[in-house]
Amino acid sequence: MDVRAWTFVMIGLSFALYIGVAIWARAGSTSEFYIAGGQVPPVLNGMATAADWMSAASFISMAGLISFMGRDGSVYLMGWTGGYVLLALLIAPYLRKFGKYTVPDFIGERYYSKTARVVAVVCAIFISFTYVAGQMRGVGIVFSRFLDVDINTGVIVGMGIVFFYAVLGGMKGITYTQVAQYCVLIFAYLVPAIFISLMMTGNAFPQLGFGGQLADGSGTFLLDKLDSLSTDLGFQAYTAGSKETLNTFCITAALMVGTAGLPHVIVRFYTVPKVAAARISAGWALVFIALLYTTAPAVAAFVRTNLLTTIPETRYEEAPIWFKNWESTGLITFDDKNGDGHIQYVGPNSPIQNELTIDRDIMVLANPEIARLPNWVVGLVAAGGLAAALSTAAGLLLVISTSIAHDLLKKCIRPDISEHAELTTARVTAGIAVCVAGYFGINPPGFVAQVVAFAFGLAAASFFPAIILGVFSKRMNKYGAITGMIFGITSTAGYIVYFKFLHPELNTVEHWWFGISPEGIGTLGMILNFVISLLVSSLTPEPSAEIRALVDRIRIPSDSPPPHELSA
Amino acid sequence: MLILRLKVICAMSGVAYRGESDLSNYGLMMSEKRNNHEQYWRKNLLYLGILLGVWFTVSFGCGVLFVDYLDTIRIAGFKVGFWFAQQGAIYVFVVIIFVYVYLMNRLDKTYNVDEDDH
Numbered sequence: 001m002d003v004r005a006w007t008f009v010m011i012g013l014s015f016a017l018y019i020g021v022a023i024w025a026r027a028g029s030t031s032e033f034y035i036a037g038g039q040v041p042p043v044l045n046g047m048a049t050a051a052d053w054m055s056a057a058s059f060i061s062m063a064g065l066i067s068f069m070g071r072d073g074s075v076y077l078m079g080w081t082g083g084y085v086l087l088a089l090l091i092a093p094y095l096r097k098f099g100k101y102t103v104p105d106f107i108g109e110r111y112y113s114k115t116a117r118v119v120a121v122v123c124a125i126f127i128s129f130t131y132v133a134g135q136m137r138g139v140g141i142v143f144s145r146f147l148d149v150d151i152n153t154g155v156i157v158g159m160g161i162v163f164f165y166a167v168l169g170g171m172k173g174i175t176y177t178q179v180a181q182y183c184v185l186i187f188a189y190l191v192p193a194i195f196i197s198l199m200m201t202g203n204a205f206p207q208l209g210f211g212g213q214l215a216d217g218s219g220t221f222l223l224d225k226l227d228s229l230s231t232d233l234g235f236q237a238y239t240a241g242s243k244e245t246l247n248t249f250c251i252t253a254a255l256m257v258g259t260a261g262l263p264h265v266i267v268r269f270y271t272v273p274k275v276a277a278a279r280i281s282a283g284w285a286l287v288f289i290a291l292l293y294t295t296a297p298a299v300a301a302f303v304r305t306n307l308l309t310t311i312p313e314t315r316y317e318e319a320p321i322w323f324k325n326w327e328s329t330g331l332i333t334f335d336d337k338n339g340d341g342h343i344q345y346v347g348p349n350s351p352i353q354n355e356l357t358i359d360r361d362i363m364v365l366a367n368p369e370i371a372r373l374p375n376w377v378v379g380l381v382a383a384g385g386l387a388a389a390l391s392t393a394a395g396l397l398l399v400i401s402t403s404i405a406h407d408l409l410k411k412c413i414r415p416d417i418s419e420h421a422e423l424t425t426a427r428v429t430a431g432i433a434v435c436v437a438g439y440f441g442i443n444p445p446g447f448v449a450q451v452v453a454f455a456f457g458l459a460a461a462s463f464f465p466a467i468i469l470g471v472f473s474k475r476m477n478k479y480g481a482i483t484g485m486i487f488g489i490t491s492t493a494g495y496i497v498y499f500k501f502l503h504p505e506l507n508t509v510e511h512w513w514f515g516i517s518p519e520g521i522g523t524l525g526m527i528l529n530f531v532i533s534l535l536v537s538s539l540t541p542e543p544s545a546e547i548r549a550l551v552d553r554i555r556i557p558s559d560s561p562p563p564h565e566l567s568a
Numbered sequence: 569m570l571i572l573r574l575k576v577i578c579a580m581s582g583v584a585y586r587g588e589s590d591l592s593n594y595g596l597m598m599s600e601k602r603n604n605h606e607q608y609w610r611k612n613l614l615y616l617g618i619l620l621g622v623w624f625t626v627s628f629g630c631g632v633l634f635v636d637y638l639d640t641i642r643i644a645g646f647k648v649g650f651w652f653a654q655q656g657a658i659y660v661f662v663v664i665i666f667v668y669v670y671l672m673n674r675l676d677k678t679y680n681v682d683e684d685d686h
Binding site: 066073074077078081082084085088089090093158207210211212213222223224239241245249252253254256274275276279280282283286287293294297353407552555556557558 | 627633635636639646651654657660661665666669681682
């Protein structure tokens with residue numbers, strides 16, 4: 001069978017699996033719809049969290065990004081895994097003990113204020129929408145490359161699938177489909193990685209082959225070869241960094257803290273039965289994530305080495321087939337500036353002109369073709385990319401629908417609403433959110449891709465300090481938390497908007513505050529939030545005895561309320 | 569009524585009910601329970617401090633601040649700083665969480681605040 005047939009088979013089979021799982025795991029009550037009844041086993045919750053967390057960006061873009069950035073790409077690797085330590089140690093157990101449905105629930109009750117809840121809802125919706133539009137776009141790209149349908153058709157098919165299981169199954173349906181999606185995506189990631197590691201280094205473990213010797217018998221270490229290839233062609237050495245230390249520090253911190261503050265990840269820890277289960281489930285989540293995240297830098301180095309050995313100075317007519325395939329999508333462009341018929345691919349330090357541009361996003365998708373793997377592997381990778389995008393999209397859509405149905409409607413506008421009506425509202429809102437996300441996927445505002453990365457900074461500067469102070473400081477009151485959140489998110493958003501959208505021409509080191517780029521500004525926003533919260537709360541009345549008792553209860557695992565006895 | 573309430577409190581705080589003589593110790597027990605919880609929380613904060621110190625050292629320390637220095641040392645094909653930044657920090661993160669889970673489960677049992685007994 002050819003690539004296209006295999007892709008249809010793989011995607012068809014994986015979609016049938018998700019739909020089957022969704023029908024099996026329908027939600028009957030608001031508790032099941034919001035938090036899967038609080039009965040998800042920790043290992044499965046870990047898998048679901050991993051799929052929820054790893055988006056199209058992790059699966060499709062990250063290895064490619066690192067392969068072009070070398071050591072500078074480490075910020076993503078450390079940033080997107082280190083956040084789980086914060087989540088496991090500082091957030092997950094306490095929010096599970098608190099035991100409601102959403103992040104705004106916690107903010108609203110701990111800070112005894114509807115205003116705080118509404119501020120949290122606005123932050124959650126803003127963060128989630130920017131994130132979800134990027135996922136829908138990823139779905140479209142996979143469809144258009146592998147199935148030759150246009151991007152819009154791809155987005156609509158993806159919307160249909162997500163609509164089906166998010167609206168029908170709520171958190172319960174999403175959790176179990178995410179478990180299936182994790183299995184699909186990790187298998188699809190590891191198979192080509194293992195093949196390519198064997199091919200390049202003779203080691204079946206990419207993590208070890210990464211530091212091993214090349215399989216060509218020369219005894220040269222892969223990374224040394226890569227460094228010398230890079231410098232010879234005028235690129236910076238692969239294992240050397242070029243970013244300022246302070247900036248690298250701030251970007252890593254913003255990504256870590258942002259990860260710990262993302263509402264769709266936090267809410268997953270409400271779904272397990274106990275506090276101890278929430279702790280261990282964060283551990284499992286990181287194990288499952290680390291499997292991909294330790295493989296990704298190895299893949300990045302392999303494909304980079306492969307690219308630099310096969311492409312430069314090759315005659316254009318003799319370029320490999322994958323090169324021609326991707327050239328037809330416009331994601332590889334070759335311009336024979338000196339007219340010699342050879343491909344000159346060189347870096348900024350080279351005296352000669354570069355003639356080749358390669359889109360970073362294609363490296364993982366092109367990987368099986370570069371390594372000349374069988375056609376079914378190509379199909380598998382396409383299915384894996386879709387699994388990554390759909391699982392994250394579903395988790396985000398649930399946050400949006402819960403925020404509106406539970407936090408706004410039930411808790412702020414109409415507290416007397418029946419559970420049945422609340423559940424219907426949640427379903428309808430999920431449906432509307434799918435359509436809005438799909439609209440942005442088809443007509444992406446030019447800035448979607450950039451905004452996705454900034455969602456982390458916004459989460460870091462808003463939720464993280466409010467949650468941490470809510471647990472670790474009994475003195476923190478609503479005035480401190482609300483002003484902190486508002487200042488944190490507006491200052492961070494303001495800095496990003498200023499440099500990215502209003503004055504992109506000023507977006508250079510000499511104009512940045514302290515040399516911190518917009519990607520890392522969330523760290524400053526977070527510090528600002530902490531400082532303002534502490535300052536304001538020290539000048540205003542302390543919270544009531546009941547609130548201090550609530551904090552005492554959250555800190556101790558025993559006497560957990562039984563997970564949600566609500567039923568339909 | 570009071571005895572019943574006392575039994576419930578004993579069960580909740582994990583203290584064995586030893587009969588009516590405990591009645592006179594009621595006030596004492598309540599403050600002991602609070603004390604117990606405060607000690608538990610202080611131990612918890614101590615663990616957090618140590619584990620987050622490790623977390624900071626392997627990521628921001630080895631992977632960002634001292635990466636260039638560590639890169640002068642090599643193990644097999646890896647420069648050590650580069651390895652921490654792209655592999656090592658992630659492995660240590662996983663270990664940190666599992667150590668935390670182990671420590672906290674033990675602490676919960678020691679202070680009788682784990683969920684299984686209630």
